[in-house]
Amino acid sequence: MAESQYTIANDAKRCVKCGLCVAFCPIPGVLEVGPDGHPAVVDEAACVGCQTCSGNCPKRALTVEAIGDATFDPYADEERARPLAKERQEHLGKLQRSIMESLGLRWQPVAVSLIKADELLPEAPMPTENLRFCQAMMAARRGASILMPPFRHSCPDGTSIFGMTGVPEKLATGEIYVLFHKVVDAEAAARMVAERPTLAPKSRRATYVAPLAKTVREPDVVVFTGTPEQMMWLCMSMSYYDGHRFDFAASGFNSMCVEAVLLPMERNEPNITFGCYGCRAATDIGEDMMFMGVPTDRLETIAQGAAELAKKAIPDSRNKIYVEPIM
Ligand code: SF4
Ligand code: SF4
Structure with a gap:
């Protein structure tokens, strides 16, 4: 089984159970709305560390932290557009x-x-x-x-x-x-x-x-x-x-x-x-x-x-x- 590269934590005192973090996560199955309404981490190992969830949390309740030196940089080798003339x-x-x-x-x-x-x-x-x-x-x-x-x-x-x-x-x-x-x-x-x-x-x-x-x-x-x-x-x-x-x-x-x-x-x-x-x-x-x-x-x-x-x-x-x- 793959090891987690990121840890995801929710501060339940801040969280207002809006569910936006779950909705914004681009990787299916990492997060889901738990029985208490707070986000629940289902598959932490699948998390790519993009921080779309934590970044869009209106209460700054969710945090995603790298374990070791994991980084998220999907565009490092991607060709860029030609600049304007x-x-x-x-x-x-x-x-x-x-x-x-x-x-x-x-x-x-x-x-x-x-x-x-x-x-x-x-x-x-x-x-x-x-x-x-x-x-x-x-x-x-x-x-x-x-x-x-x-x-x-x-x-x-x-x-x-x-x-x-x-x-x-x-x-x-x-x-x-x-x-x-x-x-x-x-x-x-x-x-x-x-x-x-x-x-x-x-x-x-x-x-x-x-x-x-x-x-x-x-x-x-x-x-x-x-x-x-x-x-x-x-x-x-x-x-x-x-x-x-x-x-x-x-x-x-x-x-x-x-x-x-x-x-x-x-x-x-x-x-x-x-x-x-x-x-x-x-x-x-x-x-x-x-x-x-x-x-x-x-x-x-x-x-x-x-x-x-x-x-x-x-x-x-x-x-x-x-x-x-x-x-
Ligand atoms: S986006 Fe933030 S406030 Fe909303 S459910 Fe997720 S952690 Fe809680
Ligand atoms: S960091 Fe990205 S992949 Fe991980 S839970 Fe948040 S939105 Fe999903």
Whole structure:
């Protein structure tokens, strides 16, 4: 019989019996929900040490520790994707600098790619600790490039909504949001879940985020961080040429994964988000900051429109030209 290379332990005092760890384990038969509702270790020797279970435990109740020098590194010998052509990378860098200068943005726009199941991974660093997707996003706006397969994610919502795993039943029904007091009852939870997009299970293998100027992949979506005033100018820069009004969807649930990334991807339209309880609790997002995800093909229009607005409209507005002088 094979020997265990990892030990799995559950802190029953912390564990709320949500079952997410069991649902997220990619190796059948390692964990199951025990008769007392806590996770039970059935076949420890089959555990590969990926930490998808412990990383996605909302209470940090589960731990997986290597026995000896066992390590989990499934991509060590895998070929990586060719990076974006140099000219395209330089062009995206120019767009980033132009938009940031025109609007006075403090934070770098973040290029987001959801790597499909049949695609090669880009050459980019993986974090040594599990992170929430929103934490990776906030690090990317400061300059970090981060590649995260599902076993490096630590938000069960983001991990499953992005199609890197299946969706555990308690997330699919919304039951978990009642358990954590995020909605009043099962009906409200079910509606919230039904109104958000979710990618097909196992359709994606990793998320990749990087500052737009540094991305090595053509992004699916670009996410801007800014004040409400800067978001207004982003809208106006896109409306500058066609007068289009936007129809945004925001809820305070699943801000970065759904509202900033999946909705712009699915609708091919920009979307704003105010952040959610998860990303505001897990990152240093300022109270005065919000976000907008835009499809990549809008960047040219934004850069051109913002440059036009920066000639007169933006400085006039910031100089409060219509405010009466105080007598
Ligand atoms: S995910 Fe964490 S809290 Fe939920 S059952 Fe597993 S150990 Fe308990
Ligand atoms: S470390 Fe990976 S293989 Fe082991 S129990 Fe957790 S999810 Fe399953």
